[in-house]
Amino acid sequence: MRTHHCNELHHSNIGETVTLIGWVNSNRDHGGVSFIDLRDREGMTQCVFRPEENAQAAELAKALRSEDMIQVTGVVEQRPEIEGVSTINPDMATGSIEVSASELKVINKSEVLPFQLDKELSNEDLRMKYRFLDLRRARMTRNLRLRHRITKSTRDFLDEDGFCEIETPILSKSTPEGARDFLVPSRMHPGSFYALPQAPQQYKQLLMCGGIEKYFQIARCFRDEDLRADRQPEFSQIDIEASFVTPDDMHKLVEGLLGRVFKDALDVEIPATFDRLTWHEAMNTYGSDKPDRRFGYHLTELSDELKDCEFRVFSGAIANGGVVKAFNAKGFAGATQGQIEKLTQTAIEAGSKGLAYIQVRDEDRSTWRSPFVKRMTDAEVEALREKLDIEPGDLILFGAGEWESVCEVLGRIRLCCAELQDVLKDNDELNFLWVTEFPLLGYDEEEDKWNAVHHPFTRPLPEDEAKLIAATTAEVEEESQRYAGLRAQAYDVVLNGYELGGGSIRIHEAALQSALFTALGVTEEEKVSMFGHILDAFKFGAPPHGGIALGLDRLAMLVCGENSIREVIAFPKNNRGMDIMSASPAKVDALQLRDLRIQSTVKEKAPEPV
Secondary structure: OOOOOOOOOOHHHOOOEEEEEEEEEEEEEEOOEEEEEEEOOOOEEEEEEOOOOOHHHHHHHHOOOOOOEEEEEEEEEEOOEEOOEEOOOOOOOOOOEEEEEEEEEEEEOOOOOOOOOOOOOOOHHHHHHOHHHHOOOHHHHHHHHHHHHHHHHHHHHHHHOOOEEOOOOOOEOOOOOOOEOOEEEOOOOOOOEEEOOOOOHHHHHHHHHOOOOEEEEEEEEEOEOOOOOOOOOEEEEEEEEEEOOOHHHHHHHHHHHHHHHHHHHHOOOOOOOOEEEEHHHHHHHHOOOOOOOOOOOOOEEOHHHHOOOOOHHHHHHHHOOOEEEEEEEOOOOOOOHHHHHHHHHHHHHOOOOOOEEEEOOOOOHHHOEOOOHHHOOHHHHHHHHHHHOOOOOOEEEEEEEOHHHHHHHHHHHHHHHHHHHOOOOOOOOOOEEEEEOOEOEEEEOOOOEEEEOOOOOEOEOHHHHHHHHHHOOOOOOOHHHOOOOOEEOEEEEEEOOEEEEEEEEEOOOHHHHHHHHHHOOOOHHHHHHHHHHHHHHOOOOOOOEEEEEEEHHHHHHHHHOOOOHHHHOOOOOOOOOOEOOOOEOOOOOHHHHHHOOOOOOOOOOOOOOO
């Protein structure tokens, strides 16, 4: 139906007869001559319809509107000069030529558009309703093609390294591994349900037990959880597992893979190796286990300096075993009252009771604006000056309390400060980082139980394995301390404050896996009913193994320079988990539910009174 795409014609094609097909991007009439910018997925070409060439085609062209689908045949010509002025368009790849049309065929007409495709649209729901139109925009076309390059590059790299791409089941079993499952009722087994996989975790470990040794897939995963800009109920991940590997082996593999991806997708070189921080170092310095290190604002502990401070918020926290930490937002003393209120609200949302700060106006401390600085001694103020490198114009922000919560609160405030100061404007740095040695387990005070920080198949550090087994039967004064301090052979790869992926070395022995299940409160009966298959697999010479999963949607978002993964997914759900275009989820009729032996308990709303 065509000889060329709309980005392919240049000066060397002048004189050729060509056929193009695409959408009408714009239509301009100048003295009876129609100038149509014809667009396909590759680009645009200007087509000119003159009555002397084909009167019928020229007349038909006048009536064309945006997004009509047409086929044009004509001769490639040099764009002319008009009254000594060149009509060449340097902003267009084909801007030096035009096609003088001799034939026009209307393939399909378009109704009036709900929005203009060449303009940014803030109404995301409208974009989602007409996603088939939204996808025609150059930005969306570019994003999806970059996503394709990422997956192709991934497959090529892993194939060259001996990995096999293997599909694992979508209809799986519900097990307590993290978020809420999406459940699928079984018609053949009334009262029983499949679960859509949150990850292929157990299957890929079973593949290692089966001797596959090197596995990957672009896996579809499903989690019924609250949504935000970088979350979807269904998502894709680059899922990798290998036998006989160490954490260093996995780090090198992922560094090579990401290097290949960024080179193929963006022609960008990234570091061959990434910096590493332990989880404790990342939290202590940046207040986050996925720190954005493109700016400073390092957290500094001040417990020794302020343990006798008259400001009881500080000294009281230290006396109770807590800490006082702070960071210096350089040059932000001029923060407005509205900005201080936003920082305060951020602190409260992160779990603090308020925000302690000092706005340093000049060297004289009497000019400093702060709710507590007058209650500090000269020695304490001088200690702050030295440890925080305080200068006129700085804003100092504090946190006091239990170490981890203080780190988290200040980490959130740190990011808010960076946003308010716009410190990352025009910053195109790619700052990769490995975060390692995460806590193995985390204690939930509300439920009085321990949960896996990553997942229940993560292996402890070698020096902590015996401690885990001993702790399952040890007498302890406080349950919240039973497994405190145990570390995992887990690792996350971080880019610019986003977690790109997480992985670990796995448990491969039934006894150690059983001990970890015990720590999570899984009974002996539940071990057999929910995890018997994998415990059995570990009893037959299972090899040591480890792996990682990289979030494909999030990786594509960062490669494309977007702020939401919805911009790199062809048909995403909105922030309410709905597909507005197809009106899903939707109700089903009673017959379908009857076949599944289930019944909805949702009551129909009464009709509104007239």
